[in-house]
Structures are given as structure tokens and as C-alpha cells.
Amino acid sequence: MNYTIHEMARLLGVAPHTLRYYEKIGIIRPWTDKTNGYRYYSVVDTRRFNLCRALRAAGFSLEDCRVLLSDPQGAESAALLQKQAEELSKQAILAQLTARQLRHMQEVFGRVEENVGQIWQEHLPDAWRLTIAEGETPLKDPQKEQEKQQWLEYLPIVRWVSRIPHETFCRYGQGRVEYAPGLMISAEDAGALSIPQTPQVEFVPGGEYACTIWRQVGRGPFDWDSLREPLAWLRQQKISAFGEGYSTILASRVNEAGRVENYHFLGVRILK
Template sequence: MRYSIGEFASITGVSADTLRLYEKQGIIRPLKDHSNNYRYYYDLDVRSLLVSRLYRSLNIPLQDVSELINGATAQRVQQQILQSKTNLEGQIRRSTLLLNKMNEIQAELEQIEERLYKCRIKQLTARYRLKQTSQDRLLKEPYLKEMVNEWMELLPFTFFCFRIENWNDTPGNHLLKYSWGMTLTQDDLLNLNVGVSDRVEYLPPVRCLSSVIRTSAEDSFSADAFRFMLDELAAKGHKVTGDITGKLLLNEYIQEAQGSYLEINIPF
């Protein structure tokens, strides 16, 4: 029995637009009545249609569906389904990593108020950092352009991290030599299978005194911003033993005034 496109679409539960697309891809081949230019479908066309819909439901691309419908062996069908399965497993893995990172970021933001200007001990894991600024001035090194694009694609796993180099807490030391750069923890770098070059800085694991501060956009970045942390270390007889690092947690706008919440980590 033959059916018009509207009848066939209604019976099979597939839209007329999808039938036209499948015809264009050679998945189904309705017969054309040249007397009226109508296309007619037949009962056996349902087989190709249902199998093609099955393949699409398995996330097999439409172009590959056409190949499978038009002469693929059973082994080729199995290979294509296996490839689709592998792709889906990769997507699930990436989505799981993303969900875990979202939970991590949410927890950090929820703790901002309770951590603000309060100190605690924190163990930092190893990190890899792409230096992008000198003080707050963006660097224009040629190698940075490609690497920054690659690391931007890794958001939200990358984060903006500052590093105060050659720290020396002497009286009156207000001018800091610092830089900012996109950073990945070692765990995220391994999970995402990211390669690193000798242009990427390695920040080793370290025990730190950690706190959160809020700075305004107009404030210059100085040791006074985290002096309370240095005072606490000194009161307990500890000394700074390496570069001070930290990360941008959040930008906030209140009555058009911009402020930033920063996590400060001082190794001791």
C-alpha cells in the first residue's frame, strides 16, 4: 500500500520535515509520481525508517546513518555503535568532571563570608600556571596567544591566580612584585589530559595560612591587604617560606563600585 508524505508521517510518528531530510540523505527513497510530482511511501519503507531512527537515538551522526542503511555489514554497524558508545562515555566523564568542579566552586563561594579576614591552615596541591601579566599589565609574548586560547577553552577548570615572587617581608615593604595567570591544579591537568610546555610555571604542593580578602578596583595590591595574616604567622613564631599565591574568587558590583574577593595563601 502506498502513502502520501502526510499519511506516512502521521502513521510512523516522524515529521514530514524529517522524512524529507532522510530522503535527501538517501536513507529512504520514496517513489515519485511524475504525473503530479507527489512522493509516495510504502509499508516496507518503515523498516529503513525505524532502523535509521534507532541509529540516530544512539547518537550516530546522520551522515553515518545513511552509510549504515545503504549497505553496511553487521560488523560495520557494531563498530559504529561502539564508536558512539565511546564518544558518549567521554561526554559523561567530562560532564562528571564539570559537575564536580561546579560543586567545588559553589562551596568556595558559599564560604566567602565565613572566611573573610579569618585565617585557617590549607594544604595546596600542585598547580601549573601560565603567567599572563607583570603586575597588572598584560604580557604580549607571542607564545602566549595560542596557549591562552587553549587554556580559556578549559574554563571553568582554569582559574586566575596571582603569585608574589621573591617575597621578603621587611618593614615598609608595600610595593610587591606580582603577576597573574591562568592556572590548573595538577589533578585537573591530569584529568583533562593537558600537556604543558616549559613556558608553564610549576607551583609545588605547600602548606599555607589561608584567608579571603575583599579589595576594591581602586586599591593598589600591597602587603597591607593581608598584613593581618603576616601578623598571625609572626605571633606564632612562623616565617614565610616561599612565594605567596592566591586566586580570584568573585567580582562584585555594589552601587556601580567594583570589588574583588581574593583567596590569599601564605606558605610557612
């Protein structure tokens, strides 16, 4: 069976210019009838086009498809298939973790207001963290910047978390609140996503944390009010051994007065 370009396009459900482009890069190859000068496509072209379309649906580029259809048993084809299979497996894991994260966000949103100012003790898992700034000033480290971009591909499983040093808690009310923004992920999730633990990545030990939700109204940075409740609770519980605090945004809204309200989670590590 032979097809004109318009017949072929109608059969495959694409535009003629798509067929011309696939011809240009060598995926399909129409033949020319020397008796009338017309160019025709054959069933061979429909098969190659549909195979390429299936590969495109699996995430391959047109250049990848050209390689796979030129030498399917070659080393380059094998490497392309292996790489894409690994990438899709990672995407499937990320999708599963993201669905879990969204269910957690649904729970948090439902009770965020009632938990403002409340203190509870919670066991948090081991985590990995990549510091990317001091205060609001980005670190000028090309290697860390490259790693930051790689980590950002795993949002929302990777979270934006600021570390508040122990020394800041110790001088409560004096000077300004020092903090270091960064990216953070549980060690278990990092392992599931095969994120490498490079020298740039710091380990944040899990364990018992004094936790709270604090509400920030307006557009300023951290202030001492955000640390008041957990510090008061630690003193009340006679807990003198504690470490850094880690804060991340949970929710945000614009109130009736038109002001932005951010709800932050803060966990302060309790040391034994």
C-alpha cells in the same frame, strides 16, 4: 507500508522539511510510483531515520551519521564510534567534577564574608598551571593561545588563577604588585580529564599554604592590601621560608552603594 511525506512526518514527529533534508544527504531514500508519479517513504526509511536520530542524540553530526549508515563495518565508522565514546566518557567525568565543584562553591558562598581577613594553614594538592598573561597584558604566544582555548573547555574545573612571585612579597609596599594571570587545575583532575602536560604547562607543587580571603572593592588591579594579612601571619608564625602566592576569585557581588566587591582566595606556599 508506504507513507507520503506528510504521513511520514506525522509518524516520526518531525517537520516535512526535515525529511527533505535527510533525503538530500542520503539518509533516507523515498521511491517513486511510476503509475501516478507520487513519492513514498517505506518502513526502511523510518528505521534509518530513527537510527540516525539515535546517533544524533549521542552527539554525532549528520555527516557522521551518513558515514555510519553507509558503511557500519568500515574503518571510518569504527574510528567515529571510538572517538565519540571517548569524548562522552570525558564529558561524564567533567560533569562529575563540576558537580563536586558546585557543592564546594555552595560551602564557600555560605561563609565567604566571615572568612575575609582570616588566616589558616591548608594542605593544597599538586596542580598544573598555564600562564597566559603578565599583569593584564596577554602573552603573544600562538601555541600557548591554542592551549589556553583547549583548557577553557574544562571550566569550571580549570580555574583562573594569578601567580604572585615571591619577590613581590619581599618588596611589600614598594612599587606595584606584579602578578601573572593563568589557568590552573589540580594534577589529579588533569589526569582524570586526560589533559596533556606539554612544555607550556608548569607544575605547581602541593603542600602547606597560608590561606586567606581578601575583599577587593572597586575595579582596580591587585594592591598591597591584598598581601598584608598573609605576610603579617607569616611573620607572626616566624615563617621566613615561603614561595609564590596564588589568587583566584571566589565570589562577587554589588554592595548597597552600587560598588562591585570581589572576594579572592589567596594561598602562599610555605617552604620547609
